[in-house]
Amino acid sequence: MTVTMQTTPEMELALLREGLEATIGSVRARLSSLAEGTAPPPFAVSKESALLRLASIFRLTEVEQELLILAVAVELDGATAAVVQALGGREVCDVSVAERLVGPAIWDALVPEAPLRRWRLLELGGAGPLWQRSLRADERIVHALLGTMYLDQRLEGMVRPVWADGVVSARERDLAERLTQAWRGVARPPVILLGGRDAAAKQALAAAAAARLGMGLYRVAAVDIPGDWAQRYALAIFLDRELALSSAAVLIEGAAGAFADLISGPTILAADDPDLPERQPVLRLDLAEADRRERRDLWQQALGPWGEAALLDRVAAQFALPPSAIRAAAAEVEPGMEPEALTGRLWQAARLQGRRALDGLADRIESRAGWRDLVLPEDQLSVLKDLAGHLRDAWVVNQEWGWEGKSPRGLGAAALFAGPSGTGKTLAAEVLAGELALDLYRIDLSQVVSKYIGETEKNLSRIFEAAEDGGAILLFDEADALFGKRSEVKDSHDRYANVEVSYLLQRMEAYSGLAILTTNQKGAVDTAFLRRLRYVLNFPFPDAAARAEIWARIFPDETPLDGVRPDALAALNIAGGAIRSIALNAAYLAAGAGEPVRMGHVLRAARREYTKLEKPFTSAEMGAFR
Structure with missing residues (x-):
């Protein structure tokens, strides 16, 4: 009967060190x-020594x-260091001693x-003649x-390890297999150019292939x-050496x-569109973003049996999260949660993960407004509720009912809110965000539009790409400056101004969430632009009945009131923003x-507001306080 002994990592380490000690002993004997002035024995490398692996690498x-x-022996073995000092008269091994040991071949080796x-x-x-220089082994x-x-x-601080987390989509698994096949068993592995927007997914793919x-x-x-x-060359040398020593790959x-x-x-090489290096061979792989079905599979993988089918469909359709963010959001769910609590927890966790990329590009508005806070004519309210339903059921119509498969163009919910200042345009966007439990971001177009050609499009592209992850509602407030009448093209600047507007409308149409433009002057917007918007909603200046309703709702229930008469205050001819x-x-x-x-x-507050607006009180308005 043959008994096979299993080796442990500790045993393997002991064997390596015994092999190094034996190899050092061979050098010390020589x-x-x-x-002693005698012929040295041949240099012998122990079969257990890691030197054989380094020599191969x-x-x-x-x-x-x-x-x-x-x-190395001078660094680790006192007996060897003593012999070296006896031969060269120094505590370190210099080139002259090494030459006596290995002969003139040393000059080619150094x-x-x-x-x-x-x-x-x-x-x-050291310095001085080459033969006096010391040999030091790298630590x-x-x-x-x-x-x-x-x-x-x-390499610390610049080079970081990446670990395979196991949460990858079917598309990522396919690409990981292609990468694996390209590298397996080849003497010169090709440089992989890995394109795509999702940096986290590309990391997961590369880690899966390496594993x-x-x-x-x-x-x-x-x-x-x-x-x-x-410094760049030294970094490349130490990194390349580390890849060889650690049997690793690098993701740049x-x-x-x-x-x-x-x-x-x-x-x-990973980037949206990676550089083409001179080094050959090269293989280009592109990681397209996961579609809803792939994201749903990732949610199911991360949640296991706790994921409810209908909820996963909605979450996967609303939030275009990468695998790492899906895993982080799923970690917020506790086994055994009630369905209602599970739905709320998972939705909020996905929402938090989706907002990370956009928080640095736009201002997030915390929305607490509800339909009760919005006073509008019934027709406008009906359109707003239809818009909310459009966003809520978009995944059903687009994916389940096949509209996206027929043509993905123009399925977004781009909208224009037009009306005087203070009539509720921003408030309506807040109500929609609150109703749908989505984030609302206000974009300042003055910070986005650039005088440099191409920069405006880049800024807008970053915003829309970041917003896709969380399906946020984007509010381009006071867009009058950008959306004027299409100008007659007299020079390149006029032509480019029209290009910027067209690009924004194109991105709004393609955006899977809701993008809203607000304007105080609808008449200044070119009708050619209006045709490209799904919803155009007019916010009228409130009449007396609407103003009375706003006054009746404006104070929170907790605010103590004494004799405040909404019907009388309706005489103040101002919009809802001024009323607030x-x-x-x-x-x-x-x-x-x-x-x-x-x-x-x-009355005192109204006088201050009228002064700020440079608006005089009329006798009818003063009558409200008599």
Whole structure:
């Protein structure tokens, strides 16, 4: 009966170190023979030593292997260091002692382009003639020979490990398999150009492919690569060496084709549209964004049996989240939650994950308004509720009922809200956001529009791409400056102004969520632009009945009132925005006096508001306070 003993990592490490000790002993014996004036025995490398692996990786000759072990032995073995000092008169091993040991072949082994120095396995220390320079083994290489693996400290902060998390879509799995096949069993793995917008998904794909090949994966951001040539080259050498020592690949994120040319190990260039490096061969793979069905599968994977079918359909349709964000959102769900609590928790978690990319590009408006806060004619309210239904059921119509498969163009819900200031345009957007439990972002067009050609489109593209993840409602407030009558093209600037408007409308039409433009002057908007909007909603100046209704609803239930008469205050010929400002200021005046809000407080607040608006009180308006 044959018994096979299983080796443990501790046993393997002990064997490596025994092999290194035996190899160092061979060098020490050869040095001792030199000191005694006898013929040295042949250099022998233990079969258990990690030197054999390093020699294979870096293609070291026997002379180069002995030089490396000689330098390592001086660092680790006191007996060897003593023999070296006896031969050279110094505590370090200099080139003259090494030449006596290995002969004139040392000069070929120590040229800068030979493996020992090209890969920074050895460094020549000190100054003066070459024969007096010292041989120092690189610390990372010493530890590699000892069997200790870690990320080189010179790479920390710029190079980060990436771990496979197992949450990938079917499309990502297919691409990971193609990458695996391209790298498996080839002497020169091709550089992989990995295109696509979703950085997290590309990381997951690359990590999955590396794991299939039994490799690790490191990530480098192009923005962290030094601009100085010497520093950039040193980074490439240490990174390339680390890939070889750790059996890993590198994922370079951003425009860094020239840096990839300095690396020989397995390399992936990831960007929206990656640079084409000079290094060959090259394989281009493009990661298209996951569709609703793929996202639904990812949610089901992450949630397991706790995911309800109808809820997953809605969440997957509304939030175009990458796998890492889906996993993070799903982690908020606790096993055994009630269906209603599960729905609310999961929706809010997905919403929080989706807003991360957009928070730095636009101002998020916290929406607490409801339909009760909005006073509009019935026709306008009906259109708004239809718009809310459009957004709520978009996934059913577009995906389940096949409209997206027939033609994905023009399925967005672009809208124009037109009307005087203070008539409720922004409030209506808040109501929609609250009704649908979605984020609302206001975009300041003055910060988006640029005088430099192409910059406006880039700014808009970043906003819409970031908004897709969370399906947020985008509010382009006061768009009059951009959406004027189509100008006669007299020069390139006129032509480009029209291009900017057309580009924005195109992105609004293609956006899967709701994009709203507001304007105070609908008549200034070109009718050619209006035809491209799904909804055009007019917000009229409120009549007396509407103003009375606004006054009746404007104060919160908690605010104490005494004698405030909404019907009388309807005589104030102002819009809802001004009414809110007056009501809020009246509340502060009453609170300061320690009283409930009375008509006198409203009068004082109204006078201030009219002064701000440069609007005189009419006799009819003053009659409201008599």
